[in-house]
Amino acid sequence: MLVSALLLALGATSVLGGPFIRSTYAVKGSHPVPKGWRALDRAPQDHKMELRIGLTQGDFKGLEKHLFEASNPKHNKYGNHLTADDVYKFIKPSHEASNAVHEWLYEHGVLPEDLEYTPAKDWIKINLPVSAVEDLLDTQYHTYVSEDGRTAVRTPQWSVPRHLHEHVSTIQPTSSFFGPRAQARMEERKLEVFMDTEDVAEYLPPPPDAATVAEVCNTTWVTLTCLRTLYGTIDYTPQSADKNTVAMNDFLGEVNIRSDTKLYLQNFRPEALGAENDYQIISIDGGTTDQTLNETQLEDGTGIEGNLDDQTLIGISWPTALEIYSTGGSPPFIPDITTTSNTNEPYLTWLEYVLSLPDPLPSVISTSYGDDEQTVPKDYAVQVCNALAQLGARGVSVLFASGDSGVGGSGECYTNDGRNASTFLPNFPTSSPYITSVGGTYKFNPEVPVFCNRSTGLYTAGGGVDALKSYFAATGVTDEFAGLFNPNGRAYPDISGQSLNFTIFWNGTLRPVSGTSASTPAVSGILALVNDALVAAGKPTLGFLNPWLYGGGYKAFNDVTTGSNFGCDTEGIPAVEGYDIATGWGTPNFKEILALRGVHVASPDGWGSWNRS
Ligand SMILES: *[C@@H]1O[C@H](CO)[C@@H](O)[C@H](O)[C@H]1NC(C)=O
Ligand SMILES: *[C@@H]1O[C@H](CO)[C@@H](O)[C@H](O)[C@H]1NC(C)=O
Ligand SMILES: *[C@@H]1O[C@H](CO)[C@@H](O)[C@H](O)[C@H]1NC(C)=O
Ligand SMILES: *[C@@H]1O[C@H](CO)[C@@H](O)[C@H](O)[C@H]1NC(C)=O
Numbered sequence: 337m338l339v340s341a342l343l344l345a346l347g348a349t350s351v352l353g354g355p356f357i358r359s360t361y362a363v364k365g366s367h368p369v370p371k372g373w374r375a376l377d378r379a380p381q382d383h384k385m386e387l388r389i390g391l392t393q394g395d396f397k398g399l400e401k402h403l404f405e406a407s408n409p410k411h412n413k414y415g416n417h418l419t420a421d422d423v424y425k426f427i428k429p430s431h432e433a434s435n436a437v438h439e440w441l442y443e444h445g446v447l448p449e450d451l452e453y454t455p456a457k458d459w460i461k462i463n464l465p466v467s468a469v470e471d472l473l474d475t476q477y478h479t480y481v482s483e484d485g486r487t488a489v490r491t492p493q494w495s496v497p498r499h500l501h502e503h504v505s506t507i508q509p510t511s512s513f514f515g516p517r518a519q520a521r522m523e524e525r526k527l528e529v530f531m532d533t534e535d536v537a538e539y540l541p542p543p544p545d546a547a548t549v550a551e552v553c554n555t556t557w558v559t560l561t562c563l564r565t566l567y568g569t570i571d572y573t574p575q576s577a578d579k580n581t582v583a584m585n586d587f588l589g590e591v592n593i594r595s596d597t598k599l600y601l602q603n604f605r606p607e608a609l610g611a612e613n614d615y616q617i618i619s620i621d622g623g624t625t626d627q628t629l630n631e632t633q634l635e636d637g638t639g640i641e642g643n644l645d646d647q648t649l650i651g652i653s654w655p656t657a658l659e660i661y662s663t664g665g666s667p668p669f670i671p672d673i674t675t676t677s678n679t680n681e682p683y684l685t686w687l688e689y690v691l692s693l694p695d696p697l698p699s700v701i702s703t704s705y706g707d708d709e710q711t712v713p714k715d716y717a718v719q720v721c722n723a724l725a726q727l728g729a730r731g732v733s734v735l736f737a738s739g740d741s742g743v744g745g746s747g748e749c750y751t752n753d754g755r756n757a758s759t760f761l762p763n764f765p766t767s768s769p770y771i772t773s774v775g776g777t778y779k780f781n782p783e784v785p786v787f788c789n790r791s792t793g794l795y796t797a798g799g800g801v802d803a804l805k806s807y808f809a810a811t812g813v814t815d816e817f818a819g820l821f822n823p824n825g826r827a828y829p830d831i832s833g834q835s836l837n838f839t840i841f842w843n844g845t846l847r848p849v850s851g852t853s854a855s856t857p858a859v860s861g862i863l864a865l866v867n868d869a870l871v872a873a874g875k876p877t878l879g880f881l882n883p884w885l886y887g888g889g890y891k892a893f894n895d896v897t898t899g900s901n902f903g904c905d906t907e908g909i910p911a912v913e914g915y916d917i918a919t920g921w922g923t924p925n926f927k928e929i930l931a932l933r934g935v936h937v938a939s940p941d942g943w944g945s946w947n948r949s
């Protein structure tokens with residue numbers, strides 16, 4: 337979104353009117369280059385970068401306080417979700433911060449008319465050649481390449497004048513190598529047990545009216561009917577489809593193939609047939625909306641993640657409207673230094689887009705991507721977490737996959753800070769305190785944590801659980817966390833869902849796909865239906881879940897109490913009664929959640945009518 341004339345005028349006045357404040361440069365941001373990335377060459381000086389300058393937000397603490405109050409059923413502000421304008425008022429930077437940054441840019445030859453702003457003006461975006469950015473930040477950029485072929489133009493350290501340190505929260509792209517990766521695909525592609533469509537009939541469930549979990553669920557093929565029966569949504573008829581939207585993210589060139597969605601619906605949800613044409617795929621920063629896959633994409637399994645996410649979401653939450661954000665950036669590496677890579681930071685690009693949308697936002701957003709937290713500088717992480725808090729404050733339940741063991745895998749768990757010390761490797765942004773992190777289970781009656789290489793218990797080492805419990809035991813905000821991303825204070829996942837051997841269609845055939853990539857859209861679809869019922873009952877939507885969840889909402893979740901996960905060369909974390917970092921509070925029980933939120937079934941013999949209490 338572009339700047340208003342007012343701010344331009346303000347900026348220009350102060351720039352031309354006052355004397356420049358000068359102070360010496362000092363390092364503001366510094367972060368080690370993550371494991372698996374290496375520098376190639378100096379970045380070409382004329383390579384264009386889209387620089388994003390994050391300004392210190394005026395009153396993030398105020399926003400955070402509101403978020404926790406509005407998400408706490410015991411508070412009188414409960415359900416009082418903010419509008420976009422309310423949020424902008426909280427986070428708008430001070431005039432002092434804004435003026436100081438504008439003066440600095442002007443002094444370096446950056447003209448006011450070249451600047452773009454987010455609606456709250458907490459981010460400034462400028463297109464500049466590498467040479468100009470190097471001058472501005474007193475640094476040198478290199479082209480880096482990762483082991484898995486991603487490229488980035490980055491610098492591990494950057495500086496700004498000392499007097500700007502309090503006004504600038506982060507500048508990117510600099511030291512963040514974060515590029516969200518899909519959580520489920522790699523190993524699944526190696527399974528090579530893909531079925532032809534002709535075999536589907538074997539996995540079709542018996543008619544739902546008589547079905548029990550034992551009759552419809554089998555770990556070899558977890559069908560939509562199994563999920564809907566297990567979590568109790570199968571006999572619910574949505575009532576607010578025109579007032580409620582669920583959304584999901586695609587990154588990394590992931591796609592959603594409508595002809596595959598059609599096959600899925602035909603086979604598993606025939607009454608929803610046609611919905612394959614109804615969902616919106618919104619392209620952000622060149623994000624793909626492709627409907628056909630070329631040979632390379634088929635080989636890479638492109639679309640397995642995207643298809644898993646949209647099929648699971650539609651399958652469960654239909655006819656709730658689905659919106660898909662497809663964000664570009666991070667193309668495959670072309671090993672030619674003159675063919676420079678896209679330097680955009682796809683994650684910030686997506687956040688900027690979604691936070692600029694008018695109200696109402698989707699009531700649930702499902703994201704099955706994340707990256708090794710070690711690749712994320714703290715200044716950047718804080719800004720991303722704060723942006724996620726804005727989504728929560730506007731009433732969105734933001735769900736992230738807790739991650740698979742790819743980054744907490746055996747033999748990989750060492751720090752990248754030069755010490756090479758043993759550590760568990762947390763995943764970002766699922767480690768953010770303002771979102772709900774979804775882990776994985778498998779088996780039925782009882783469900784247990786998904787095992788070994790599908791382990792989901794990636795968490796921060798040392799005392800995380802205690803800090804978390806005391807944090808949420810207190811109502812409202814504790815100063816300890818206000819505005820800060822504290823990796824020692826956050827255990828995850830918060831909740832879980834089935835995550836093994838989901839049956840989805842890809843390239844026209846039925847495939848088993850696993851991971852927290854599967855549990856996240858499944859749980860998101862269920863929560864979208866909860867919102868559907870809440871809207872119909874005239875009640876506020878769920879919004880940010882955790883204060884409610886940790887304050888008693890967990891009673892509506894099926895506690896997972898046996899089994900353990902693995903990873904990082906340990907025996908893993910056992911599931912126990914109550915909260916545990918293998919499965920969080922457990923898996924959702926749709927009817928129990930509604931009952932806890934005061935929406936009850938009217939007649940004892942069915943779901944035909946609803947109390948609107
Ligand atoms: C689960 O499905 C597989 C494959 O169709 C079958 O061999 C197995 O017997 C089923 N298990 C149960 C408990 O029904
Ligand atoms: C999951 O599916 C794979 C591939 O079909 C199969 O080999 C495996 O046994 C299944 N896992 C379980 C626990 O049923
Ligand atoms: C396949 O499609 C991708 C994404 O559009 C593109 O980057 C790639 O070059 C294509 N590959 C071939 C062999 O056409
Ligand atoms: C995709 O489908 C086409 C057409 O059925 C088939 O020839 C091809 O082998 C499939 N590729 C993969 C990777 O499944």
Ligand SMILES: *[C@@H]1O[C@H](CO)[C@@H](O)[C@H](O)[C@H]1NC(C)=O
Pocket residue numbers: 750756
């Ligand atoms: C870190 O320590 C492990 C275990 O001793 C070793 O295998 C690995 O090579 C070390 N990595 C680095 C970068 O030194």
Ligand SMILES: *[C@@H]1O[C@H](CO)[C@@H](O)[C@H](O)[C@H]1NC(C)=O
Pocket residue numbers: 787788789902
């Ligand atoms: C995880 O996968 C690795 C390699 O694929 C394997 O060596 C290891 O045994 C697996 N872990 C468990 C607990 O099965």
